[in-house]
Amino acid sequence: MRPTEPSAAEAQAAIAEEFSFFGDWSERYQYLIDLGRKLPDFPDALKTEEHRLHGCQSMVWIVARGDARELDFDAVSDSSIVSGLIYLALRVYSGRSAEEILATTPDYIADIGLAKHLSPTRSNGLAALLQFIQDTARRHAPA
Template sequence: MINSPFPLEPTPAEAQATIAEEFSFFGDWSERYQYLIDLGRKLPAFPEEWKTEEHRLLGCQSMVWIVPEGDADKLVFHAISDSAIVSGLIYLALRVYSGRSAAEILATDPDYVSAIGLAKHLSPTRSNGLAAMLAFIRDTAQARQ
């Protein structure tokens, strides 16, 4: 099994606190969007053969593909988007959830979304896409538990 390529804080709550702290350094949303784009560029390479309808996340305006690996003890998610900002949203979600147990995933609400102001600053289509991705992660954890 491949290890999660994201910084793995000891707990999802600590990962979310670190994300909130990082975003607090930026004064306005143009800087935060730029940071999201920069984070999206850090996503690891995603194999072209995974870009299939089977792995495509529905509910997103952008093209998003997500592939889970693992079992209840450790789930690793691989994902990519054709949108720079959405790639940044993917990076944040995987930073919180990838590499965790199904129980940890299910016990963790995505508090970072409101903590950094994403809920107020994303377009409705991006908000729907983020919700679809978080639901996919949660549903996968539920199915593997």
């Protein structure tokens, strides 16, 4: 997925601003579902065990490509809300350098109150997704 903002920090600020427009969590969940529908198509051929993200209750597949200058991530889930969580994470981290990814704490999660409103299994899945992104960046970062 290609970034829409020039930096991870700006992406996090935009996410916080967008979520501030919603008064309650039913509206925020609906927005998450809508965001998940914006994920680029993910080829069925990549929905394999090799690309499956473990630690999620839902089925999630993720692939990374690129190098230290720019890492791109594509992912999809069989769950609407999880797809929205993926969209937010990729909006912050995909298309960034390994250095920027490693330097960016996922503050948007706390900023929009997400941590308090996710089930334990979704929280674990989000943590697994963020860990995959960080581990990929670590492997590609200059020594």
